Amino acid sequence: MRYAETGFNLEVDLSRGNVEKVATDPRDTELYLGGLGTNAKILWDRVPPETDAFDPENLLIFSTGLLNATPATGCNRTIISTISPQTKLMAFSMMGGFWAPELKYAGYDKVIIRGKSPDLVYLYINNDTVEIRDASHLQGKGAIETAEALRQELGDPKLQVSAIGLAGENRVFFASIEQGRSSASRGGIGAVMGDKGLKAIAVRGTKDINLAKPAEFIGLCNEVLEYIKYREDHPIPGVMPILAGLGSPQEMKIHDEKWHTENFMWGNSRVRRKGFWTDEIAKAWTETMESVRRRLISCYNCPMKCGATISVPGLPTYMMKCFSKLTYTMAAMSDLEFGLSIAQKATEYGVDGFSTPQVMAFALELLENGILKESDFPGMPEDNEGRFYWLLDRIVRREGIGDILADGTYWAAERIGNGAHEYAHNNIKKHEQLPLKLSMLNPVYFLMYSTGEKINITQIEGQFPQAPFPKKEQREEFVKDWIQVPDEKFKQYFLDWEPRGENSNPYYPTPQIASEIVDWQEMMHYVDDALGTCAGLSSFPLKPPYHIHNYPKFIEAGTGIPMDKDKLVEITRRNRNLVRAVNIRRGMRRADEKPPANHWKKRFPELEAELLDTYYKFKGWNKDGIPTAETLKSLGLDYVCEDFIKRGILKADEEGEVNAEADQN
Amino acid sequence: MCAEKKTRIVKTIEIDVDKCNGCRACEVICSAFHAEPKYSSNNPARSRIRVIREPLRDIYVPVYAGEYTMAECAGRDKYIIDGKEYDECSFCRASCPSRVEFKEPDSGLPLKCDMCEGEDEPLCVKWCLAEALIYVEREEEYEVEEEKPEDLEIGLEALADKYGLEKLVDTVARLAAKE
Ligand code: SF4
Ligand code: SF4
Numbered sequence: 001m002r003y004a005e006t007g008f009n010l011e012v013d014l015s016r017g018n019v020e021k022v023a024t025d026p027r028d029t030e031l032y033l034g035g036l037g038t039n040a041k042i043l044w045d046r047v048p049p050e051t052d053a054f055d056p057e058n059l060l061i062f063s064t065g066l067l068n069a070t071p072a073t074g075c076n077r078t079i080i081s082t083i084s085p086q087t088k089l090m091a092f093s094m095m096g097g098f099w100a101p102e103l104k105y106a107g108y109d110k111v112i113i114r115g116k117s118p119d120l121v122y123l124y125i126n127n128d129t130v131e132i133r134d135a136s137h138l139q140g141k142g143a144i145e146t147a148e149a150l151r152q153e154l155g156d157p158k159l160q161v162s163a164i165g166l167a168g169e170n171r172v173f174f175a176s177i178e179q180g181r182s183s184a185s186r187g188g189i190g191a192v193m194g195d196k197g198l199k200a201i202a203v204r205g206t207k208d209i210n211l212a213k214p215a216e217f218i219g220l221c222n223e224v225l226e227y228i229k230y231r232e233d234h235p236i237p238g239v240m241p242i243l244a245g246l247g248s249p250q251e252m253k254i255h256d257e258k259w260h261t262e263n264f265m266w267g268n269s270r271v272r273r274k275g276f277w278t279d280e281i282a283k284a285w286t287e288t289m290e291s292v293r294r295r296l297i298s299c300y301n302c303p304m305k306c307g308a309t310i311s312v313p314g315l316p317t318y319m320m321k322c323f324s325k326l327t328y329t330m331a332a333m334s335d336l337e338f339g340l341s342i343a344q345k346a347t348e349y350g351v352d353g354f355s356t357p358q359v360m361a362f363a364l365e366l367l368e369n370g371i372l373k374e375s376d377f378p379g380m381p382e383d384n385e386g387r388f389y390w391l392l393d394r395i396v397r398r399e400g401i402g403d404i405l406a407d408g409t410y411w412a413a414e415r416i417g418n419g420a421h422e423y424a425h426n427n428i429k430k431h432e433q434l435p436l437k438l439s440m441l442n443p444v445y446f447l448m449y450s451t452g453e454k455i456n457i458t459q460i461e462g463q464f465p466q467a468p469f470p471k472k473e474q475r476e477e478f479v480k481d482w483i484q485v486p487d488e489k490f491k492q493y494f495l496d497w498e499p500r501g502e503n504s505n506p507y508y509p510t511p512q513i514a515s516e517i518v519d520w521q522e523m524m525h526y527v528d529d530a531l532g533t534c535a536g537l538s539s540f541p542l543k544p545p546y547h548i549h550n551y552p553k554f555i556e557a558g559t560g561i562p563m564d565k566d567k568l569v570e571i572t573r574r575n576r577n578l579v580r581a582v583n584i585r586r587g588m589r590r591a592d593e594k595p596p597a598n599h600w601k602k603r604f605p606e607l608e609a610e611l612l613d614t615y616y617k618f619k620g621w622n623k624d625g626i627p628t629a630e631t632l633k634s635l636g637l638d639y640v641c642e643d644f645i646k647r648g649i650l651k652a653d654e655e656g657e658v659n660a661e662a663d664q665n
Numbered sequence: 666m667c668a669e670k671k672t673r674i675v676k677t678i679e680i681d682v683d684k685c686n687g688c689r690a691c692e693v694i695c696s697a698f699h700a701e702p703k704y705s706s707n708n709p710a711r712s713r714i715r716v717i718r719e720p721l722r723d724i725y726v727p728v729y730a731g732e733y734t735m736a737e738c739a740g741r742d743k744y745i746i747d748g749k750e751y752d753e754c755s756f757c758r759a760s761c762p763s764r765v766e767f768k769e770p771d772s773g774l775p776l777k778c779d780m781c782e783g784e785d786e787p788l789c790v791k792w793c794l795a796e797a798l799i800y801v802e803r804e805e806e807y808e809v810e811e812e813k814p815e816d817l818e819i820g821l822e823a824l825a826d827k828y829g830l831e832k833l834v835d836t837v838a839r840l841a842a843k844e
């Protein structure tokens with residue numbers, strides 16, 4: 001018997017209309033755990049670098065995590081991996097909600113989609129019944145509408161549905177896959193789903209998920225629940241409210257938006273509005289939120305309530321979480337009511353809440369600066385908010401200028417030319433970033449922005465405070481019950497980090513210390529992404545209930561695979577290097593690893609080079625960011641090494657190269 | 666005539682639907698607790714508590730499995746509470762042929778909440794950190810057993826009056842044979 005996982009994947013060939021249930025190799029679970037780890041292995045094995053996002057050979061993998069659907073709190077994420085049309089690299093977006101556990105109860109760990117259907121279809125999975133079905137009646141329907149329509153017509157309110165809207169159908173490069181409560185938005189994975197002619201996957205499952213050591217596992221779960229209660233009663237002092245507790249940033253619950261509105265940029269990530277958050281604004285926005293928010297809601301088996309049901313008068317109800325509360329508002333320099341209204345449309349269309357507002361603000365900036373002409377926007381309303389609605393409609397339909405904008409700011413600028421690239425200024429690896437522009441370089445964030453393969457800062461940062469605490473006593477207080485640190489030395493690093501003086505940004509944390517901190521932060525995301533745990537209970541918040549000390553016990557009690565801290569760290573390194581290998585083989589190099597040029601005003605080219613050098617070395621990568629032969633072999637990734645040598649990515653004589661420093665981690 | 670009073674502990678779970686966030690943790694732990702061996706598996710389709718959820722209509726009703734019923738009830742009323750329309754089934758605890766709730770998925774055998782026999786508190790309550798489920802033990806006075814036949818006698822007399830004694834005896838005998 002397989003424990004925690006089901007041991008089966010569904011292989012769906014949409015070109016041939018074929019579905020197969022395939023047993024997986026338990027050795028892969030031991031090597032890569034599951035989720036992102038096994039997804040990366042499949043993409044490495046089956047999608048060569050010559051394959052583009054919209055080739056039928058590209059795979060779209062919907063994966064559960066190893067601990068999804070066990071009683072472990074918050075293990076509910078769906079990990080979707082494919083090749084991104086926007087970055088042309090591996091995209092791995094994740095969503096919480098209810099879909100992945102349902103798939104596991106139906107008896108599958110992954111659904112692997114290949115090929116393309118000539119007509120729009122949806123996939124129906126009900127335990128052993130798996131069918132590719134006609135979806136022509138769902139064409140053009142919203143993502144949430146689609147889910148409701150399927151529940152109605154199949155008469156099953158418990159059906160869990162992942163669907164795309166119009167944006168995905170029309171292959172918008174920032175189209176999302178929506179699931180009601182949550183969405184997988186980054187990297188344009190919804191466009192790949194649309195390209196394959198797949199409108200939705202509807203799942204229902206009523207089978208058991210087994211545990212290897214039941215009593216131990218439940219004991220661990222109870223400890224996690226106790227710790228969550230403790231943390232609810234003990235918010236971290238000295239940090240802003242949305243970061244003081246657990247969960248995703250509590251944007252639906254907390255009304256105080258001083259920090260976001262005054263520190264993040266408005267418009268096309270341009271304008272900082274200090275002093276924006278007045279009493280009147282606070283009152284008006286609080287009223288707006290309270291009048292439309294019906295309930296705070298959770299994902300599967302999680303008490304955190306990070307999302308909310310939103311009913312704006314006159315619009316259909318939808319669900320929202322996190323910072324998408326403000327992205328449309330701020331891009332349009334408007335108010336919260338506008339943001340929450342247009343977000344309803346955007347959710348049905350199925351677009352990413354980070355990229356979309358920025359693309360629209362970018363278009364208007366190009367118009368303002370004469371790079372695009374009025375004639376490029378025929379019929380666009382005069383008023384600012386009307387323009388955003390108009391642009392959104394053009395983009396998801398790929399009409400006129402919308403067709404160009406639908407490729408995201410980088411590719412749009414490429415097509416528009418005429419200096420448009422200056423305005424696509426907030427990208428990393430061609431992907432739109434959070435609208436942040438800061439003053440002094442932060443070495444830890446420099447490394448994360450540059451090297452994070454998810455290309456989204458919230459999916460690599462966490463655990464370590466974002467800024468030093470001003471007073472020594474505060475720092476001492478903070479480290480007192482910091483049980484999550486992998487090593488005591490991290491406490492000292494934090495104690496020594498000061499807002500000003502010798503031990504402050506950008507020279508402290510030193511490149512070596514910054515590398516160690518980033519490595520820890522990233523490692524926890526890689527554990528979460530393999531297990532399917534929400535980052536909101538683990539890698540993202542300060543002092544989370546899951547950490548490197550209890551995770552091995554969860555894995556062992558859940559799966560029966562003997563596990564300890566060292567072994568788990570090694571698995572995360574294996575998965576990390578495999579993801580990087582997929583991207584290296586697709587051409588990603590050091591030159592691509594940089595934050596937006598204007599992210600910080602004060603830059604230090606020499607220090608930045610030293611930071612990258614040190615971090616690469618620490619990771620066991622060469623100067624170009626390529627994992628060395630030695631690193632690959634030590635992780636059992638010999639097959640990657642061979643392929644690199646065959647392709648000339650690594651030279652045969654580099655094989656024996658000894659990277660002494662890399663051994664120190 | 667004064668009946669002798671005794672007290673007993675009545676276990677109740679108070680359900681606050683406004684606090685439910687729809688996480689289904691209650692279903693997870695209930696099904697895990699009743700797995701054989703204990704906690705060895707989980708499957709919400711075997712849980713004795715079900716959350717009737719319709720997020721877009723903001724409907725969240727945790728319901729406990731009660732008695733098994735052979736036939737579905739004839740009329741189904743609608744309730745409108747706070748402007749939201751609920752089906753009567755949304756509150757019904759029966760394991761009933763009209764719906765999938767409260768039946769073992771493979772055998773179809775009915776499920777019933779046993780208040781987590783042997784545990785200090787119901788586990789669904791313990792796992793509901795939202796406090797939508799609150800366990801309340803209250804003492805209740807009741808009349809001692811001996812008093813029961815008297816009630817029964819009154820009832821039987823009423824039935825005998827209505828249907829005639831002979832018919833009543835026949836029916837009781839038939840029911841007894843069925844048991
Ligand atoms: S922490 Fe929040 S986002 Fe994460 S699983 Fe729980 S409710 Fe969902
Ligand atoms: S555990 Fe509580 S909040 Fe969660 S679904 Fe059950 S009753 Fe609702």
Ligand code: SF4
Binds near residue numbers: 694777778781782
């Ligand atoms: S009290 Fe126990 S048996 Fe009853 S529903 Fe809750 S967990 Fe299940």
